[in-house]
Amino acid sequence: MSRFLFVVPPLVGHVNPAVGVAAELAARGHRTAWAGLPEAIAPLAGPEAEIHPCDVLPSADRAAPPGPLDEAYRRPPELRGTAALKYLWETFLIPLADAMAPGIEAAIARFHPDVLVVDQQAVAGALIAERHGLPWATSATTSAEFTGALAGLPLVEAWIRGLLDGLRGRIGAPGRSTDPRFSPHLVLAFTTPELTGPTTADRPIRFVGPAIAPRPTEPPFPWEWLDPGRATALVTLGTANADTGTSFLSACHRAVQERCHRLQTVIADPGRALGAPPPDADVLVLPSVPQLRLLEHLDAVVCHGGHNTVCESLWHGVPLVVAPIRDDQPVVAGQVVASGAGVRVRFGRPDATRLGQALDEVIDNAAHRAAARRIGDSFRAAGGAAAASTHLEQLARPLPEPVEEPSR
Template sequence: MSRFLFVVPPLVGHVNPAVGVAAELARRGHTVAWAGVPGLITHLAGPDSEIHPCATPPRTPERPPDLRGPGALKFLWQDFLIPLAEAMAPGVALACRQFRPDVVVADQQALAGALVAERLGLPWATSATTSAELTGALDDLPLVAAWVRDLLTGLRGRIGAPPTATDPRFSPYLVLAFTTPDLTGPVTAGSGPVHFVGPSIAPRPTTPAFPWQWLDRDRATVLVTLGTANADTGAAFLTVCRQALRARAAGLQAVIVDPAGVLADQPPDPDLLSLPAVPQLDLLPHTAAVVCHAGHNTVCEALWHGVPLVVAPIRDDQPVIAHQVAEAGAGVRIRFGRTDPTRLGQAVDTVLGDPAHRAAARWIGDSFRAAGGAAAAAVRLEALATGRHLPDTGTPAVAPPGPARFTVPTAERKEPR
């Protein structure tokens, strides 16, 4: 049996996929440990998890809620990812010495995992919990791409091995992509040995309570969520959603995830349920559409259940994921900061009324299940730990032509006017 160390950033959407893979490895008899922030890992992976604590930066500047585009990218790298890697590196190194892993599984945004493993001569796999880095998101921005490479070169000099050609975002041994080409489309060359395993969908140790008796089986349920990291930006958008969906109460009901309580002063409404958190995996089978920020976890979990989306990307990788959803025909993209109740309502009407969107969502969900999820990821990691060579599963690096990617009329893919 082998030993696997998962190195994760303090981000729910990046820990959750790893939880399913770690559980599958443990079920197969392997020993698993974690390096990261103990409180978050305990909450998501369970109280019995072996956790090696890593520090976080002593002070991270607060990201302005309206920061978008290049400014948001600069903040992500310069003010978050690079300082996080430097803070985590000593804890990751200590974890490697104490736990003695056969393989380090490093999240793509936990750069310390890759660089420390490389420095110590340990094989490491990339956990690509978002597909944005796999599709050449910066190909049209060569100066930005060069700036990121320079940041990584400087980081390697401080916490990694002597200069090499390896990009710490892409393991030369194994890149686990928790998606499929049916959603991502073509993957760029130079991303390492990418294996599409589909989303890691697994039961979570803790789930919020939900009033299941509230659901009306005779009406469509629309879930609205902006994920766990966007509470500071969502007040206006959630208000717009409430107005648009309230106007359609004759045919649907809405569940709005409101962790910051921005809708708390609204009067009770029998057709709209606002909660600080919901058991998303349990709720999605009862959902007809999802309105979200195009976070990778939320998108993949919705599509796993064949649920079409209205995506309103805010920042970071979300515009890339939103583009993938629209291009695959599984939803409609709208502008987060320029959406009024009319536009949002039209988008919801489109995904609920046009069967092509649901058909595309179901097609992608089928591809996710066929890819194998956590079990497929565990098989690849076992092979890396034992030095075995596995043949490719046949999952193409480019989405096949024909029905695999649905063609939706352009007017329906763009923002409703």
């Protein structure tokens, strides 16, 4: 039996893929534990999860324990491109690493892990594992960084490396040069080349596909509302974009109302951007939805290009309309379009007519559903949580010492 410590940021989309892997490892008799924010992990990993708490904000900024979607993690909605990336690193990722480091140290001291499984955005785990001489695997919840997303931005990449070097000097092993975003031992990519296309990274990447696992808790849903005689769509921008999506959700609402004779739509509206619309037989607006179960009933998904939503949709063979906002989302949206599994629309200045046309395209053009099913088949063939667990077991197993040939 081996011990695996999962180090995750306080973000739902980064915890969820690890949950299925941790459950599979536990089912194989291994012991698993988590280092991170308990409020973000416990609702997803379940009440039996062993969680070693970590701070996620510097103590000077922590007036109260934040939840997984605390306003401190939200960026000004007008930020895009390199400005958004700069804000992400300077205001969230580097302070998060500094804040998590003491908790990760304490978790290692108490749990004595054989392997750390470190999310790409929880880089403190990688640096501390390196300093302790522990093997660690990267949990890559998006493929953007090893498909050349920063290839044309050498100054940005150099700037990020400078930030990481400074962080290593504070919490890691000075003098080392390993990039903490990519383990030299194992990178678990929760996708497949059928979606990503060719990769540019020279790293030990193992494409395992999404680690789809049942959610311990899920919001209620009126399943009797679904009409099997009409196509069904879901519109969602994820929980982290509630402050940016009012115009987009409003345009989507108008577009689907114009198609109510043939389409029923569920709109996830966690920030209540649409207010409190009256009950509608054709459009259902809810603060949250049981997305995995709902996907089994859908014909299309409109989303922001978040990696988890895209992969969960394609797992179910559901084509997409993607409206990327920032970060890795334009890269993931490009993958969807290049694979044939959906179409891309603009998030800024949304137009109800164009949104409606995009929905018509993915629902009526069988080629998009065929592409989505092909990618979903590749996801299942990749093995998901079971394949990831096998790779982690191999990492936990010490390599045999070389046998010396007897001298002649």
